[in-house]
Amino acid sequence: MADLLRLENVVSGYGDAVVxxxxxxxxxxxxSLALLGRNGTGKTTTIDTIVGVTRHHGGRIVLDGVDxxxxxxxxxxxxxxxxxxxxxxxxxxxxxxxxxxxxxRPGRWDxxxxxxxxxxxxxxxxxxxxxxxxxxxxxxxxxxxLVLNPRLLLLDEPLEGLAPIIVEELLAAIxxxxxxxxxxxxxxxxxxxxxxxxxxxxxxxxRGSIVHRSTSRELLGDPAALDLHLGVTSRN
Amino acid sequence: xxxxxxxxxxxxxxxxxxATRWQTPELAFWAVAIAAIFxxxxxxxxxxxxxxxxxxxxxxxxxxxxxxxxxxxxxAFFGVGAYTAGLLAKAGIGEPVAGLAIAAAVAAAVGFATSxxxxxxxxxxxxxVTLSVALVFVEIANRFESITGGVDGLLGISxxxxxxxxxxxxxxxxxxxxxxxxxxxxxxxxxxxxRSPFGTSLRALKENRLRAGAIGIPTARRIVTIYTISASIxxxxxxxxxxxxxxxSLEVLDxxxxxxxxxxxxxxxxxxxxxxxxxxxxxxxxxxxxxxxTPAYWMFWMGAILVALVVVGRERVVAKFAAAVDRLRxxxx
Numbered sequence: 001m002a003d004l005l006r007l008e009n010v011v012s013g014y015g016d017a018v019v020x021x022x023x024x025x026x027x028x029x030x031x032s033l034a035l036l037g038r039n040g041t042g043k044t045t046t047i048d049t050i051v052g053v054t055r056h057h058g059g060r061i062v063l064d065g066v067d068x069x070x071x072x073x074x075x076x077x078x079x080x081x082x083x084x085x086x087x088x089x090x091x092x093x094x095x096x097x098x099x100x101x102x103x104x105r106p107g108r109w110d111x112x113x114x115x116x117x118x119x120x121x122x123x124x125x126x127x128x129x130x131x132x133x134x135x136x137x138x139x140x141x142x143x144x145x146l147v148l149n150p151r152l153l154l155l156d157e158p159l160e161g162l163a164p165i166i167v168e169e170l171l172a173a174i175x176x177x178x179x180x181x182x183x184x185x186x187x188x189x190x191x192x193x194x195x196x197x198x199x200x201x202x203x204x205x206x207r208g209s210i211v212h213r214s215t216s217r218e219l220l221g222d223p224a225a226l227d228l229h230l231g232v233t234s235r236n
Numbered sequence: 237x238x239x240x241x242x243x244x245x246x247x248x249x250x251x252x253x254x255a256t257r258w259q260t261p262e263l264a265f266w267a268v269a270i271a272a273i274f275x276x277x278x279x280x281x282x283x284x285x286x287x288x289x290x291x292x293x294x295x296x297x298x299x300x301x302x303x304x305x306x307x308x309x310x311x312a313f314f315g316v317g318a319y320t321a322g323l324l325a326k327a328g329i330g331e332p333v334a335g336l337a338i339a340a341a342v343a344a345a346v347g348f349a350t351s352x353x354x355x356x357x358x359x360x361x362x363x364x365v366t367l368s369v370a371l372v373f374v375e376i377a378n379r380f381e382s383i384t385g386g387v388d389g390l391l392g393i394s395x396x397x398x399x400x401x402x403x404x405x406x407x408x409x410x411x412x413x414x415x416x417x418x419x420x421x422x423x424x425x426x427x428x429x430x431r432s433p434f435g436t437s438l439r440a441l442k443e444n445r446l447r448a449g450a451i452g453i454p455t456a457r458r459i460v461t462i463y464t465i466s467a468s469i470x471x472x473x474x475x476x477x478x479x480x481x482x483x484x485s486l487e488v489l490d491x492x493x494x495x496x497x498x499x500x501x502x503x504x505x506x507x508x509x510x511x512x513x514x515x516x517x518x519x520x521x522x523x524x525x526x527x528x529x530t531p532a533y534w535m536f537w538m539g540a541i542l543v544a545l546v547v548v549g550r551e552r553v554v555a556k557f558a559a560a561v562d563r564l565r566x567x568x569x
Contacts, residue, residue: 051450077452089447091440102436103452148452 010059012049019045032178037205043188082150088137092130107149114143135166153185196220204229280408287415293500293512295469301506304442309370315489317471322484330396343471351463389485411480
């Protein structure tokens with residue numbers, strides 16, 4: 001299967017500061033990838049770089065054979081990249097429905113389809129984004145990325161600060177999207193065990209470079225690697 | 237499957253209908269505006285001025301209240317519309333509606349051409365750029381005296397009857413009815429626009445432009461579009477002034493006009509369309525009342541009220557006013 005997204009020796013960061021120094025990896029169509037690492041290792045910068053909100057210093061970002069390194073963020077979104085940013089970042093002054101209709105593009109995922117996936121959003125469609133709970137905001141952030149009808153979802157710490165029951169609900173949604181709907185996904189997450197059980201492949205970053213690459217199942221079954229790279233105890 | 241699609245369509249239609257449904261206060265506002273024709277027969281000239289200033293403030297509200305673009309130079313489009321309508325009338329195209337349409341198109345073209353200057357930069361940069369554009373237009377109008385009349389203004393404008401039917405009168409009745417009809421038409425367009433997904437995406441980019449772009453909203457295109465539409469509406473307001481007063485001077489391009497537009501939005505509030513209209517009414521009535529009470533110091537009192545409004549906060553003043561009305565209602569019943 002062909003690569004959907006490929007990063008080739010990407011160098012990027014914020015302003016003159018370089019965070020990613022020659023990062024290379026690829027994700028195939030229909031696969032999901034867990035992007036792991038301790039705090040400050042470049043996970044969010046990787047996502048931001050793919051989205052196009054960092055300064056690009058070098059290398060190539062190729063989406064479905066097309067170099068998008070110089071493309072504007074909205075062009076990347078229209079090319080099929082859906083972004084669920086860290087801390088949700090929904091539009092708090094817009095209602096749930098307005099958050100969705102503001103970005104919706106034609107395709108299988110319309111407002112009705114995301115309400116079917118997240119019925120709670122349908123119930124609260126007239127509420128302002130700022131009136132939602134953390135879990136509902138996260139659902140809205142995922143739904144907002146879905147109505148763009150993306151081929152690749154980028155989820156930046158989607159489980160952060162959520163109640164356990166909401167975490168399970170969201171993990172089920174992510175699994176359904178990647179395994180049943182065939183949408184590729186890159187998921188940055190601190191809850192390593194949770195996300196490794198949901199994804200196909202895993203990459204561990206340290207200081208902007210890849211220090212481990214395997215399938216998620218292999219990493220999950222290797223307590224030594226988990227402890228070495230992530231300091232993950234049996235509970236995390 | 238077909239029934240599911242039909243149901244989705246029905247839901248979407250319902251959602252649009254919900255969003256565009258008229259509220260009672262809105263209907264009351266327009267009913268009062270129409271009733272004013274009969275209630276204040278001697279004040280039609282003032283009412284006409286309010287309608288024009290309200291339309292101009294509405295045009296600024298579209299960019300400020302919905303897209304977050306601050307402009308100190310919107311008078312440029314008002315002036316372009318005014319001069320276009322005036323020059324057309326002088327050239328023999330004296331039918332007001334035709335003049336209005338051409339003025340709207342010319343102002344839209346100028347707005348489109350200058351919109352690219354406001355895509356980038358901070359609020360301060362935009363303030364300076366928009367102010368500079370307006371100053372350039374003042375200088376152009378001043379220099380091309382043979383066409384614009386320079387500081388003497390454009391004299392000899394003769395307007396024909398509206399649609400060949402309604403002659404302008406000295407009392408300003410036709411002028412007010414005409415301006416009110418145009419204001420309502422423009423308001424309908426703006427109302428539909430801001431309640432559509434396009435309008436929602438504008439509010440999203442106002443809240444966070446970088447994020448809006450990254451989730452797929454074409455921010456630059458949206459800004460260019462709304463700026464062009466806003467310029468066109470400002471041009472219509474300018475054309476209305478030229479047609480209903482049969483005079484155009486450099487004052488239509490003045491910085492003070494742009495500043496007044498912003499002040500009106502400070503008074504009435506931005507981001508809900510009626511702010512410009514209510515603000516224009518309050519602004520004109522305050523100016524009228526204060527200049528009658530203290531002809532020498534009315535500007536001082538006007539400034540003092542505006543400062544108080546900004547310091548105390550319009551929302552707080554409105555809330556106190558609403559509470560007082562509720563108390564009165566309570567004691568009355």
